[in-house]
Amino acid sequence: MNRARRNARGFSLIELVIVVVIIAIIGAIAIPKMSRGAQGAGDSATIQDLAVLRSATDLYNSEHPSAQLSAATTVAGVTNALTLYSDAFGNTSATKTAACIYGPYLRAFPVLQVGTNKNAAGALTVTGPAGTSSYHAE
Numbered sequence: 001m002n003r004a005r006r007n008a009r010g011f012s013l014i015e016l017v018i019v020v021v022i023i024a025i026i027g028a029i030a031i032p033k034m035s036r037g038a039q040g041a042g043d044s045a046t047i048q049d050l051a052v053l054r055s056a057t058d059l060y061n062s063e064h065p066s067a068q069l070s071a072a073t074t075v076a077g078v079t080n081a082l083t084l085y086s087d088a089f090g091n092t093s094a095t096k097t098a099a100c101i102y103g104p105y106l107r108a109f110p111v112l113q114v115g116t117n118k119n120a121a122g123a124l125t126v127t128g129p130a131g132t133s134s135y136h137a138e
Contacts, residue, residue, distance in 0.1 A: 049110035
């Protein structure tokens with residue numbers, strides 16, 4: 001009998017249950033942290049995209065003092081001004097010419113990282129009263 005017990009190999013049911021409970025506890029701690037990390041990554045990417053847009057707009061405005069981008073500029077106007085070549089007066093061209101020597105300041109508008117329009121490329125503009133907005137795709 002003693003020899004048979006010594007040769008028995010494997011885990012008891014109690015040992016297996018304890019291991020499963022430990023794995024479940026670790027999973028319950030780790031999964032919420034990972035999902036919050038994904039949301040934080042989207043927020044960070046959006047902040048970086050806004051910084052890139054701000055830099056491109058500032059550079060455009062410094063090179064075009066007579067044709068600056070403003071809140072009154074249309075979405076299509078902003079898209080063309082930042083993604084195409086332009087001259088000193090803000091006229092745009094798809095190719096670089098003798099007159100259109102400035103730009104492009106962006107290769108394309110960044111993809112939205114968060115919100116209801118996630119993964120869409122374009123511009124989001126505030127067009128209505130206090131907090132209402134509309135989405136315009138390129």
